[in-house]
Amino acid sequence: MRAALALVVLAGFFVLAVALVGGLTALAVWRFSAGDAEGGTWLVVVALAFGGPALWATLRAVFARPEPTGFPLTREDHPGLWRHVDELARLAGTRGPDDIRLVDGANASVWERRGVRYLELGLPLVAGLGVGELRSVLAHELGHYGGGHTQLAAVTFRAKLALELSLRQGHAFGVLSAWAKLYALLAASESRDHERFADEVAVAAAGRDAARRALLRSGPVGEAWSDYLTSYVALALMAGRTPPLLDGFRCYLGHPRRGHELRELETVLAEREPTSVFDSHPPVRERVARMAQVGGGDAPVDERPGWTLLSDIPPEAVAELVGVRGPFATWEELVALSGPAHVRRYADALRHAGRVSKVGGTLADVLAALERGRLHELTGAPVDASLTPEQVRETAVETVTELLACAVADQLVTANRAVLELNWGGMFVLRLPDGAAVHLTDLVGPAVRDPGRVPRVRRDLRAIGVDGV
Incomplete structure (x- = not known):
């Protein structure tokens, strides 16, 4: 019922837009016939200004x-992957996809066009989830097929696109904006019901434990993928080289520190996830709690890595997904090629923050500011006003720790007192001439978190050859 009502409201948006434009046009004709050329002209201009973008958006959406x-x-x-998909489709009581695609992003989705069913599976999920968890993700998406949720996809896709394009032009009257919000409210409510239905299918087909673990882990895997792209794949983009990207993400996830961080993130993300009546998905914590009430088996979870379901993926295919181009290079070669420039960029960012905040741009200035408890002057006011004071502080600590570590690395590498080595648990390790390895984030982190630790960190920095602190 709500689905039909949402479509009626969606259609009503365009009916209302046409009515308003038609009314303005009729008024313009009336003013012209009454001899008011100026008034009629202004009404035509208003009608075109509003109706032109809406008509163009609708034509774009139709085609x-x-x-x-x-x-x-x-x-x-x-x-191997298709055997699991076929099995899960039978358990879900639906026809499986005709086409499966590996895509960028920690997400999975299904859609259909002219009877052809498509399933898109995010590379981070394949690399970061176990087989049991990946089966739950697949079963959930197949549940959307079984529930008939994709049958109106073509209609709603074009109608929603037209609506979004119309509003994006900035010419919509207030009544149309309110109408669009009404549609979004109805559509989100229906979408949340679809997700609950698909969750039930996931529990029935893949097991309750696998389904709950997949929900909790998918968010942290997405965060990990984003950090991997920013911190590691950025080296490939800077050097114009192509490393073994999938192997790199596996190494990232396999590091003990990363594993610990992901487990902690599962609870943190679930607890902090905001809610809104316009959300298309219920919050993860609610979905996980509801799964405990859904009838379904507690089958053992297949702990094998999800990527074992796939045969070898050509490295160039993965590179194309993430936008990396260039000749092959190992990760170690990338560190030598791009590492110094990477730490220099972050060191420059810290110097800039020091100058803007009047703290000072040298390492000594930054350490002195931290000793005086002026951490937040380096990061400025938070952009997200919804963050708690604890979240703001933790974000500031993480940011300044990374910048300070890179500033120290930049000085030592530039002076040929150390070289950079790859570290999947924290970007780089500094290798000193005597062979000692220095984990800089561990070294400088205490000074950022606790002003009382700054003197000790100063002594440690001097001991490894850092000047001017």
């Missing part, structure tokens, strides 16, 4: 065609 993207995972090349 828009969703197209599959990403790397195709065919039956011939990846029979």
